[in-house]
Amino acid sequence: MNRATGSGSDGIMQASRSSALRRSSSASRIALFVLLALPLELQAADFDGARLSSPWAIPFAGMLLSIAILPLAMPAIWHRHFGKITAGWALAFLVPFALQFGLATAGEGLVHTMAGEYLPFIILLTALFTISGGVYIRGNLHGSPLLNVALISIGAVLASFMGTTGASMLMIRPLIRANDNRRHVTHIIIFFIFIVSNISGSLTPLGDPPLFLGFLKGVTFFWTVGQLVPETLFMVGTLLVLFFAIDSYWYRKEDLLPVDPTPDTHRIGVDGGINLLLIVLVAAFVLMSGIWHPGVTYTVFGTDVGLQHLVRDGALVVLAFVSLLLTPAGVRAANEFSWAPMAEVAKLFVGIFLTMMPVLAMLKAGESGAFSAVARAVTGHDGQPLPWAYFWFSGALSSFLDNAPTYLVFFNLAGGDPSSLMVERASTLAAISAGAVFMGANTYIGNAPNFMVKSIAEHRGIRMPSFFGYMLWSCGILLPLFLLCTFIWFH
Numbered sequence: 001m002n003r004a005t006g007s008g009s010d011g012i013m014q015a016s017r018s019s020a021l022r023r024s025s026s027a028s029r030i031a032l033f034v035l036l037a038l039p040l041e042l043q044a045a046d047f048d049g050a051r052l053s054s055p056w057a058i059p060f061a062g063m064l065l066s067i068a069i070l071p072l073a074m075p076a077i078w079h080r081h082f083g084k085i086t087a088g089w090a091l092a093f094l095v096p097f098a099l100q101f102g103l104a105t106a107g108e109g110l111v112h113t114m115a116g117e118y119l120p121f122i123i124l125l126t127a128l129f130t131i132s133g134g135v136y137i138r139g140n141l142h143g144s145p146l147l148n149v150a151l152i153s154i155g156a157v158l159a160s161f162m163g164t165t166g167a168s169m170l171m172i173r174p175l176i177r178a179n180d181n182r183r184h185v186t187h188i189i190i191f192f193i194f195i196v197s198n199i200s201g202s203l204t205p206l207g208d209p210p211l212f213l214g215f216l217k218g219v220t221f222f223w224t225v226g227q228l229v230p231e232t233l234f235m236v237g238t239l240l241v242l243f244f245a246i247d248s249y250w251y252r253k254e255d256l257l258p259v260d261p262t263p264d265t266h267r268i269g270v271d272g273g274i275n276l277l278l279i280v281l282v283a284a285f286v287l288m289s290g291i292w293h294p295g296v297t298y299t300v301f302g303t304d305v306g307l308q309h310l311v312r313d314g315a316l317v318v319l320a321f322v323s324l325l326l327t328p329a330g331v332r333a334a335n336e337f338s339w340a341p342m343a344e345v346a347k348l349f350v351g352i353f354l355t356m357m358p359v360l361a362m363l364k365a366g367e368s369g370a371f372s373a374v375a376r377a378v379t380g381h382d383g384q385p386l387p388w389a390y391f392w393f394s395g396a397l398s399s400f401l402d403n404a405p406t407y408l409v410f411f412n413l414a415g416g417d418p419s420s421l422m423v424e425r426a427s428t429l430a431a432i433s434a435g436a437v438f439m440g441a442n443t444y445i446g447n448a449p450n451f452m453v454k455s456i457a458e459h460r461g462i463r464m465p466s467f468f469g470y471m472l473w474s475c476g477i478l479l480p481l482f483l484l485c486t487f488i489w490f491h
Helices: 007-037 054-073 075-101 103-132 145-178 186-195 209-216 223-253 274-291 307-326 329-334 340-355 357-364 372-377 387-398 403-413 426-442 448-459 467-489
Strands: 136-138 269-271 297-300 303-306
Touching (some): 054 467, 103 145, 103 303, 103 340, 136 145, 145 186, 145 448, 186 223, 186 448, 209 403, 209 426, 223 467, 303 307, 340 448, 372 387, 426 467
Antiparallel strands (some): 136 269
């Protein structure tokens, strides 16, 4: 059985998790205050990743292993103290770094990561989570294999226009509710993560952050559509066929619950429809931040923040509050809306963003850095880039690192000139783009909506695989398809 049963045990589990979140929040706030208090007297400084050796990656490895192992090995400790554990790994990097390279350098790196990367990331995620939580599809959809294929396909189409995060947050709740009378549902969530939360976001800069960064660097808006349609259609189409076969097998094999938790109604409708407009506005403000360049910047402890980014982030905060004000409370109650998944993601990704700072710095150093082997591996003997290598290396690293800066690393390794990359080296840029987007599906942390979808499903009582359990699914299903993509398009 994939679904947890017994309302009493579910209630205890929910209460325990909520209590754990409350207990860890205080320590997390204290730790975050300490971190943010570091850079009080900062000077601008450029840090060279070539000055770092591979042991600086240990805190990041520890953070990943904690996420992967502790929920299985010590579930009670993890659920009570994951905020403290996250803060501990962040400090395990920041304190030695400050001691060796100076408080100013450590503080500047911290502010750059928090203000330039983490806060925009978490603001966008929170806005989409809040707004999508105010959309309730009224009525009862019965989760047959064909209906599930239809719902996932709708999410796939939406992903390239409102982003993988927006599409995931909008479609996951109706999908879960449509299948709430079924016992075997874990595979449905996994394929949803594969298709909607990752691969379908590969056609426009709005689909996934790496492509948006490419757009900011000069890659034209419709370039990815022209280049990645065959690869995307192949991946999505093949996965939908596989999903239909697997879902049909389990659908025939199981007895449906005698009482459907969602009552039948005569009409299918949408409550909280204003939030659909707000989602469109979120996409518009994100696009605006890439097109509008007023030339006004503000320096915050050595980190330049453009006016367009401040306007975007401020607008997203306002839209989230508008959603909370305009959405009737009953709509969120019907959606079983809870802040717990958002709180969990926000805390864990603070540690991920901070501990991956040295890893990205070493990668950016290219052949001068500790990971010089990566730079050499993606270049042929004739000095030309190897598309297949760029696909696999950008993808493998995007499975564990934030895929947006990873994309930039390989974009620059390939030359960094968009006019050249879009023409003479189009296959290389397509390989980088596909690798960064597609292979975010390999792990729970490969793309932000992956963890969000997992957390929402678990809070609805669905038993999701562990970190490594999920990777068994992704490696078994996705890696063979990635190999086919390599031989067809990236050889």
